[in-house]
Amino acid sequence: MADIKAVATDARTPPVAVWQILEKLRGQDLIDWRLAEVKGRASVEERSLNIGFPFGWYPIELSADLAIGQVKPLRYFARDFAMWRGEDGKVRIIDAYCKHIGAHMGHGGKVRGNLLECPFHAWRYDGEEGVVKEIPYARIIPPQVRRKCTRTWHVIEANRWIWMWYHPEDIEPLFKVENLPEAANPAWTDYEIHEWNVWGSIQNMAENGVDVAHFKFVHGTANVPLGELRWGEWGRGADVKAKMGTPWGEVDGGISYDTMGPGQSWTRFTGISETLLVACVTPVELDHVHARFCFTQPRAQAEGERAGVAKALIRDICKQFDQDKVVWDRQKYQPNPIICDGDGPIPQFRKYYSRYYAQA
Numbered sequence: 001m002a003d004i005k006a007v008a009t010d011a012r013t014p015p016v017a018v019w020q021i022l023e024k025l026r027g028q029d030l031i032d033w034r035l036a037e038v039k040g041r042a043s044v045e046e047r048s049l050n051i052g053f054p055f056g057w058y059p060i061e062l063s064a065d066l067a068i069g070q071v072k073p074l075r076y077f078a079r080d081f082a083m084w085r086g087e088d089g090k091v092r093i094i095d096a097y098c099k100h101i102g103a104h105m106g107h108g109g110k111v112r113g114n115l116l117e118c119p120f121h122a123w124r125y126d127g128e129e130g131v132v133k134e135i136p137y138a139r140i141i142p143p144q145v146r147r148k149c150t151r152t153w154h155v156i157e158a159n160r161w162i163w164m165w166y167h168p169e170d171i172e173p174l175f176k177v178e179n180l181p182e183a184a185n186p187a188w189t190d191y192e193i194h195e196w197n198v199w200g201s202i203q204n205m206a207e208n209g210v211d212v213a214h215f216k217f218v219h220g221t222a223n224v225p226l227g228e229l230r231w232g233e234w235g236r237g238a239d240v241k242a243k244m245g246t247p248w249g250e251v252d253g254g255i256s257y258d259t260m261g262p263g264q265s266w267t268r269f270t271g272i273s274e275t276l277l278v279a280c281v282t283p284v285e286l287d288h289v290h291a292r293f294c295f296t297q298p299r300a301q302a303e304g305e306r307a308g309v310a311k312a313l314i315r316d317i318c319k320q321f322d323q324d325k326v327v328w329d330r331q332k333y334q335p336n337p338i339i340c341d342g343d344g345p346i347p348q349f350r351k352y353y354s355r356y357y358a359q360a
């Protein structure tokens with residue numbers, strides 16, 4: 001939030017501690033700060049972040065950003081991948097390194113039909129079976145690569161995103177990607193996307209929503225009702241009803257938050273303005289998370305007379321993320337935190353979230 005007027009009408013109380021860092025950031029400086037690497041942070045070991053990555057479906061890339069015949073390198077979950085869209089329109093992801101002499105196939109690889117051709121000597125990989133199907137200059141394909149020789153990853157497209165199933169072992173998906181009808185509805189806007197690099201852990205980030213005490217100190221909000229918490233088999237959520245102040249008086253608002261696994265998270269706001277937030281949060285390294293918040297609103301509202309209020313809601317959510325990021329960027333993982341009575345259901349969250357880690 002940049003201008004003085006916006007700050008003055010903000011529901012938040014006095015400058016919170018992180019404000020000292022954020023208050024001078026405007027426009028492009030703020031965007032740069034959101035993405036820039038935090039240098040000089042403590043190591044993964046010192047911060048106890050070496051706990052692996054939780055398994056689940058994760059958003060990887062916008063569907064529109066991968067055309068038929070296009071190959072892209074990816075790095076997520078401390079691994080390298082090559083991703084391509086075959087001539088049949090299907091997206092495939094395999095481990096990046098060629099079994100021949102080790103080229104990274106995401107850099108300079110080509111799509112041949114539905115196969116991925118390595119840039120080094122043109123070996124051609126199948127994205128389903130994980131085998132080499134063709135070697136243009138060889139009469140015989142070596143038996144070691146004629147059978148499954150590289151890991152292939154489950155991919156689906158939903159909600160205008162490419163999703164990948166991550167599990168440290170090669171285990172079939174245990175749940176689905178939820179379809180969000182608004183994302184496919186032409187009466188809703190294209191995504192407005194805001195992006196961050198967080199130099200911390202996805203679990204610490206997920207814990208934020210149940211950490212009731214931090215709202216006052218980090219976000220400056222007086223009381224945040226936790227709402228009705230829902231704890232399902234693979235997903236959890238909350239429904240919060242709140243009175244929201246607007247220029248035309250108080251409005252009954254609702255916030256409905258849902259997750260499915262650690263990588264799918266979406267929130268529906270009603271009241272001031274209808275908004276769907278698809279929070280795309282994907283780990284890159286044990287101390288690096290790539291976050292992209294995708295907002296969509298009914299076109300009639302986003303282009304109507306209350307467009308300013310609809311925009312302000314998005315700005316406010318992004319500001320909250322900025323404030324949390326200041327903490328997350330340096331936060332350690334405390335496996336046995338000392339909890340006091342005003343803390344909210346952090347232990348319950350921890351116990352729940354532990355299901356997303358493969359047992360050693």
Ligand code: FES
Binds near residue numbers: 100119120121
């Ligand atoms: S390294 Fe890939 S074909 Fe030789």
Ligand SMILES: [Fe+2]
Binds near residue numbers: 218
């Ligand atoms: Fe927060």
